[in-house]
Every structure is written in C-alpha cells, then in structure tokens.
Amino acid sequence: MARPRTHDEALRLKLLDRAGELIAADGPKALSLRKLAADAGTSTTAVYSLFGSKPDLVNALYTEGFRRFGARMAGTPLTGDAVEDLVALGTAYRTSALADPNLYGIMFTRSVPGFEPNEDAEELARETLKPLERIIRRAVADGVFLDVPPETIAVGCWAIVHGLVSLELTGNLPEEFDVTTSYEAALRANASGWLRTQNSGSIPS
Amino acid sequence: MARPRTHDEALRLKLLDRAGELIAADGPKALSLRKLAADAGTSTTAVYSLFGSKPDLVNALYTEGFRRFGARMAGTPLTGDAVEDLVALGTAYRTSALADPNLYGIMFTRSVPGFEPNEDAEELARETLKPLERIIRRAVADGVFLDVPPETIAVGCWAIVHGLVSLELTGNLPEEFDVTTSYEAALRANASGWLRTQNSGSIPS
C-alpha cells in the first residue's frame, strides 16, 4: 500500500505562528479558523488535516506555551534560601505571564471555551512545576518549613502567584496600585507563613 | 404623546433565571440567545429590548452573582482575631464558588469571551471586598499586621483564595489532594505571613 507524504511541517509552523499572533493581538475570541487559514494562504481543511480541530490547534499552542514557560522556570537562578527562591520563581512566573497575557489565559484560565488540554499536554504542564516542588521538599526535609505535605505548600505557592497574576491581567487591581512591589511583598509573606521557626504549632499538620 | 409601558419585569427575571440554569448546567459556552429565547417562550429580540445585547445580559448575571456573593461575605460571623477571620472569609469565598462554579467563572475569570462588566457592576464587585479590607485595616492599625499598605495585604489575601479556587475549579490540583484541609492551611499560612510579631523586618514596607 502507498504511504502518505508526511504532514507539511512548514505550514504547520506557519499556522501555529499566525494563531499565536492573532490571539496575542486581539484575544482568544479573535482566533477564527477561517481568518487563520486566509492569513496563511490556505484553507480551513488544512487545519483539520494538520491538527484535527480547533481545540487540537489550541492544544498545540498550550503545549508550546508550557515549553517556553518551563524553560523560564527551570532557568531562574536559585540561592538555596527557600523563601528567596520562591520569590524568584514567582517573579519569573509573572514575567512569563505579562510577556504574552493571552497565551497565559489559554494555559491557566481556560480562556478558549471549547478547549481542554489532552493528557500529554497536562503532563508537560505538571512537569514545569517541578522546580517549585524541589525547593519545597528540601525546605520541609531540612526543617525550614512546617512539616506538612509538600504538595500543600506547593499548591499554596502556585495559588498566590496565579491569583495575583490573574487579578492583574483581568484588571481587578486598584488603580493606584504598585503591582511589582506589592507582588513581591505578598510572595514573601506567603512563603514566610510556612516557616517553621515563626509558626510553631499555629498550623496543624 | 404616548408613554411607553415599563419593561416586562416578569420576562426579564425569567430570562435571567433560565440563563443562570443554562450556564450552571453546561457552562458559559452553552448560553445561546436562541436557546434561551426558545426556553422562555419568546424571541431573541426580546433579549435585546430588555438587556441590549448578550454581554449586557451576562452583566446582569454578573451583578446578581456579586449581590449573592456579597451577602455571603457580609454574613460570615467574625471573631476579632484577624487570622481566624481571614480564614473564615476565605472559606466563605470557596463555598460561594463551589455552589455555582460557572457563575464564579463569569464573575472572576472572564469565562464569557465578549463580556466585560460595566462600571456599576465593577463598583458593586469592589464593594463585596469591604469586609476583608476592614479586618486588615484594623489589624494594621492595631499593630497586629505589618505596617504595609492595607491594599497590599488585601490583594494578597484575595489572590490566595482566588488562586486556590481557580486551580480547584479548572482541575489543576493533584488527584489525591485533600482540598479542604490544605485550603485552610494555605489560608492560615498566608495570613500568618503578615503578622508583625513573627516577621519583624523581613518584609520591606
């Protein structure tokens, strides 16, 4: 039997590229397969051959977003001081989000209605949080942080950065708010809250 | 000249009610004006007479959501202990969100693409956070919390609850995760991080 030619990799990249631009420019609502195909000089059917459907195309964007995000996280220099390192990772997280807010929306706030990441993509997403977990696990083992399940602390740290960034991106922060300074203070307060020496007994394990 | 009759309030409530049900059942994507009108036994144009557009209808849902949410927040009993009260408010926040996740999405995560709340709705939303600010302002004034701008602390507290709830609702938490317990621990750790007695000098004002 005959073998098909391989998928057109150049067209695939071009579509992903244009899709990213469309979303970055006018939000996820503005990503239409017809506009995308016209921009790329092809037809909507090509998208279905290359990706399967619109959600599958978004899944590819999601994956690429987490690849870049993971690289940024893994590349932040660490000092060994748990609190400082958590602040540093949190700052890298915000930098990533502000660099492409609409991509952040796809990755973290389900901003494209029909889309849910597939299993591979979710696995990749989980992988990017490994540096966070490593820091926390060691701080707990060293007795620097409270003796609670490291996942609990990790989720708490993820939540504060995600919450702050979400509020900032959706415009829910006060007008005269010094975001950068307050962001760092909130991260440091949150991380400090898990310190063992300062909270002996105040948080149940 | 002739005076117009007032808007049909019964139909207005019926449409809002059905819209809430549709969104609660199948998510914001499933809210279609045609389905909504058919359900209510009317036509799509009625929605335009009563609300103006689909985003305006969502704005009404948003407002109603914040009215209920604000009542829940204002109704939580407080003890006077800042940390405990912040945990209590945070728990009420989560309870509210879990009661109607899709409404929460409209209110806090812009889950309906074209929609942005109008000025009145945003003012009402800000109003619901007043109990939070009151607690923090007093704790700072009493020297219980660090001497940083109360808005900074308020945003941090809002961010942790919003972050945790968002992660839970989007299914980003680990499988075997005890949400309720960890949620409370994270809230308590975050609030404790702002205590003055335990963090003297570690956070810049």
Next chain:
DNA sequence: TCGCAAAAAATAACACCGTTGCGATACGCT
C-alpha cells in the same frame, strides 16, 4: 372612550463561526 405615537416583540435576514462531505491533487510505495 378613543386614537395615536411610541415602545416592545416577532420574522426574517445578514455575516460569521466550526465542522464536514465531496472531488481533485499530489505524493510514496510496489
């Protein structure tokens, strides 16, 4: 009471969307 201006709502159209049959095409393998 009645009529009339104006608001409300229905009908039907428009432009757009994601998706999918259907043909035509171009490519890899025998």
Next chain:
DNA sequence: AGCGTATCGCAACGGTGTTATTTTTTGCGA
C-alpha cells in the same frame, strides 16, 4: 509507471450574535 491514499480546496450544513423591518401592544392625551 501506476496504484492507493493522505492532503487540501470548494462548498455546504447547522449554528451563533446581531439587526432591519414589520407587526403588535401599550398608555397617555384628546
């Protein structure tokens, strides 16, 4: 070389939000 199949353009289907037009309903002034 030629067959078979994956790929892709065309056109259609059912759906969306919105709007122009027409009809109905309404409440006040005569």
